[in-house]
Amino acid sequence: MSEDVFAPLSGKIVSIDIQPGAAVEEDDEILVIEAMKMETPVFAPCSGTVAKVQVKEGDSVEEDDLLAVIE
Amino acid sequence: MRPYFETMVPFGDALKKGTLKRTEKNLEAVQAAEADLTKAEDAVKSAGLPEEKINARGQMTVWQRLAYLVDDNTWTPLHTLYNPEDNPEGTTNVVDGIGRINGKWAVIIGFDNKVMAGAWLAGQSENILRVTNLAKRLNIPLVWLVNCSGAKLTEQEKFYANRRGAGTPFFRHAELEQQGVPVLAAIYGTNPAGGGYQSVSPTVLFAHEKCNMAVGGAGIVSGMAPQGEFTVEMAEDLVARAKEHRAKPPGSCATHHDATGFFRYVFTKEEEVLDGIKDYMKDMPAYAPKFFRVAEPKAPAFETEEVMRLLPMAPKKVYEFDQILARLVDGSEHLEYRPDYGPEIYTGLCKVDGYLVACIGNRQGYLGKGYPEYADYPGIGGKLYRQGLIKMNEFVTFCARDRVPVIWFQDTSGIDVGDIAEKAELLGLGQSLIYSIQDSDLPMMTAILRKGTAAAHYVMGGPQGNRNNAFTIGTSATEICVMHGETAAVATYARRLVKEKDAGQDLQPVVDKMNELAQKYVETSTPQYCAKTGMVDEVVSMKDLRQYMQAFAGSVYQNPKSICPQHHMILPRIIKDQETLRQKTAASAAKGAGS
Numbered sequence: 001m002s003e004d005v006f007a008p009l010s011g012k013i014v015s016i017d018i019q020p021g022a023a024v025e026e027d028d029e030i031l032v033i034e035a036m037k038m039e040t041p042v043f044a045p046c047s048g049t050v051a052k053v054q055v056k057e058g059d060s061v062e063e064d065d066l067l068a069v070i071e
Numbered sequence: 072m073r074p075y076f077e078t079m080v081p082f083g084d085a086l087k088k089g090t091l092k093r094t095e096k097n098l099e100a101v102q103a104a105e106a107d108l109t110k111a112e113d114a115v116k117s118a119g120l121p122e123e124k125i126n127a128r129g130q131m132t133v134w135q136r137l138a139y140l141v142d143d144n145t146w147t148p149l150h151t152l153y154n155p156e157d158n159p160e161g162t163t164n165v166v167d168g169i170g171r172i173n174g175k176w177a178v179i180i181g182f183d184n185k186v187m188a189g190a191w192l193a194g195q196s197e198n199i200l201r202v203t204n205l206a207k208r209l210n211i212p213l214v215w216l217v218n219c220s221g222a223k224l225t226e227q228e229k230f231y232a233n234r235r236g237a238g239t240p241f242f243r244h245a246e247l248e249q250q251g252v253p254v255l256a257a258i259y260g261t262n263p264a265g266g267g268y269q270s271v272s273p274t275v276l277f278a279h280e281k282c283n284m285a286v287g288g289a290g291i292v293s294g295m296a297p298q299g300e301f302t303v304e305m306a307e308d309l310v311a312r313a314k315e316h317r318a319k320p321p322g323s324c325a326t327h328h329d330a331t332g333f334f335r336y337v338f339t340k341e342e343e344v345l346d347g348i349k350d351y352m353k354d355m356p357a358y359a360p361k362f363f364r365v366a367e368p369k370a371p372a373f374e375t376e377e378v379m380r381l382l383p384m385a386p387k388k389v390y391e392f393d394q395i396l397a398r399l400v401d402g403s404e405h406l407e408y409r410p411d412y413g414p415e416i417y418t419g420l421c422k423v424d425g426y427l428v429a430c431i432g433n434r435q436g437y438l439g440k441g442y443p444e445y446a447d448y449p450g451i452g453g454k455l456y457r458q459g460l461i462k463m464n465e466f467v468t469f470c471a472r473d474r475v476p477v478i479w480f481q482d483t484s485g486i487d488v489g490d491i492a493e494k495a496e497l498l499g500l501g502q503s504l505i506y507s508i509q510d511s512d513l514p515m516m517t518a519i520l521r522k523g524t525a526a527a528h529y530v531m532g533g534p535q536g537n538r539n540n541a542f543t544i545g546t547s548a549t550e551i552c553v554m555h556g557e558t559a560a561v562a563t564y565a566r567r568l569v570k571e572k573d574a575g576q577d578l579q580p581v582v583d584k585m586n587e588l589a590q591k592y593v594e595t596s597t598p599q600y601c602a603k604t605g606m607v608d609e610v611v612s613m614k615d616l617r618q619y620m621q622a623f624a625g626s627v628y629q630n631p632k633s634i635c636p637q638h639h640m641i642l643p644r645i646i647k648d649q650e651t652l653r654q655k656t657a658a659s660a661a662k663g664a665g666s
Binding site: 008009010024025026027028029034035036037038039040041043044047063 | 087088089090092093385387388389435436437440449451452453484
């Protein structure tokens with residue numbers, strides 16, 4: 001079972017708190033997107049292990065872009 | 072209306088393990104900021120002579136009098152750090168707040184007799200006018216603990232005269248009395264001149280046997296006509312006269328109880344004076360709580376202290392406003408008004424101690440595709456757009472009709488700007504909201520949760536609405552300014568930069584000025600600065616936000632001037648019918664999608 005994490009809005013990735021292989025718990029803050037002068041945290045949708053991180057700090061993302069995968 | 076209000080719609084979520092973990096740093100930051108705040112408040116409370124010295128004179132301090140007078144766990148302080156003229160004493164020298172006395176809510180204010188025997192200081196009359204406005208807005212008694220030595224004569228030019236000077240409170244007492252708001256006064260100590268009017272202007276006077284009040288005190292009576300200069304011979308004469316008058320100051324209880332009868336009661340012990348006030352408060356006009364309650368009081372389903380985790384200290388961090396509100400209102404229940412319109416704004420009916428209140432707050436974060444509908448750019452919570460402004464106008468207007476008091480929660484960066492926003496009528500809609508608020512004649516309180524910025528700070532129930540806004544509180548995350556300091560620096564210096572650049576000049580001096588201005592904004596928008604200058608009436612611990620809402624709701628419903636019968640209210644019915652319609656539409660859409 002894996003769960004994809006999508007960008008809730010367009011913006012710039014300003015911080016990433018996970019790396020592949022790391023364990024996360026549901027509702028952990030995994031990265032932050034900055035847009036329109038505000039920082040929107042993205043939380044882990046489930047507990048598990050980070051299988052993939054699709055972005056890096058400074059990347060621009062569009063709404064619904066894949067950010068990470070949690071297994 | 073029991074089916075509407077007894078159990079409303081539950082909202083909010085319990086904190087998950089991950090939430091607890093990731094909010095730990097914010098909790099620590101809030102606790103550190105609140106510890107600083109407590110330190111500043113303690114400095115104000117310990118201003119002047121130590122308590123032991125006052126007690127050794129056979130007197131209680133103002134704080135001891137308050138502790139004796141006010142019902143347990145109901146003291147809700149205001150203006151603790153208010154010191155707009157930056158007095159070296161660290162205070163305006165009055166202590167005030169809302170509290171219950173013998174079960175009835177009152178606005179309570181007392182002179183700090185530890186500081187210059189309760190002298191008038193700069194900024195004090197502004198403080199008192201806030202307090203008289205509060206009693207007027209809430210329509211509850213004003214209780215004074217008078218112990219006022221008169222003006223600090225060495226600084227009289229700062230406060231004695233002027234339209235809102237030290238004499239204005241006496242007119243306000245008369246105004247309150249004319250409007251049926253009683254002003255009760257416990258009188259202690261020596262109260263000459265200004266102190267005399269502080270004593271005599273209330274409605275019923277309860278005196279301690281050693282107090283006095285007079286048009287002029289011993290210091291004036293023992294003086295002499297001005298002769299151009301002082302000499303040693305005159306000084307010797309002055310010493311003799313002063314000794315005589317100090318032994319028997321004018322306006323004692325013998326004069327103002329036995330002769331004039333101004334003091335209605337005289338008591339031997341300090342506590343007995345307060346007992347006299349308590350006894351009178353028992354008979355002050357008040358509805359029984361059951362008259363207005365729409366349900367039994369209930370604690371929120373989630374701990375109010377959790378707000379310290381959920382309200383970010385970081386000014387740019389997005390959070391869920393609904394989760395905060397769920398920790399402040401009875402049972403974490405509500406009836407939300409138009410949830411599918413104006414997503415940047417929450418509007419809904421909630422309960423506080425079983426009383427119906429209307430809550431309005433800024434939602435944060437991305438507002439979804441296609442919003443605002445008039446623009447080709449995305450919307451973000453904290454900003455106000457057309458729908459949000461219209462929704463607030465509607466909601467306030469219905470609340471006025473149903474006589475439901477409003478509690479505002481601000482965390483706003485302003486109203487959407489640009490020509491597209493102008494065409495969407497946002498300038499006019501902002502002022503329309505001010506019109507709706509002013510037209511409502513509803514009592515309101517405002518909590519500036521985090522940002523109070525630009526015109527949005529005015530239109531969302533800001534303290535500028537003097538007639539409506541009873542009081543405004545802040546938190547340790549509060550930041551109030553016209554715009555972000557860096558934005559202000561750009562607005563101020565952009566043209567100058569262009570000019571300097573065109574002239575081939577070094578830009579660094581202008582850049583330095585820009586940084587200075589941005590830093591000034593930081594320093595003049597902190598919670599403590601806001602409290603000191605009166606931008607908020609108190610900065611409160613996040614865990615105490617509900618206590619202020621309880622004091623507000625209890626006071627507002629104690630003796631309102633205007634009533635809407637519960638079964639005549641229209642707003643809950645509109646909300647119910649909107650929800651029914653929404654469910655039908657959703658069901659029919661689902662059916663359509665399935666076929």
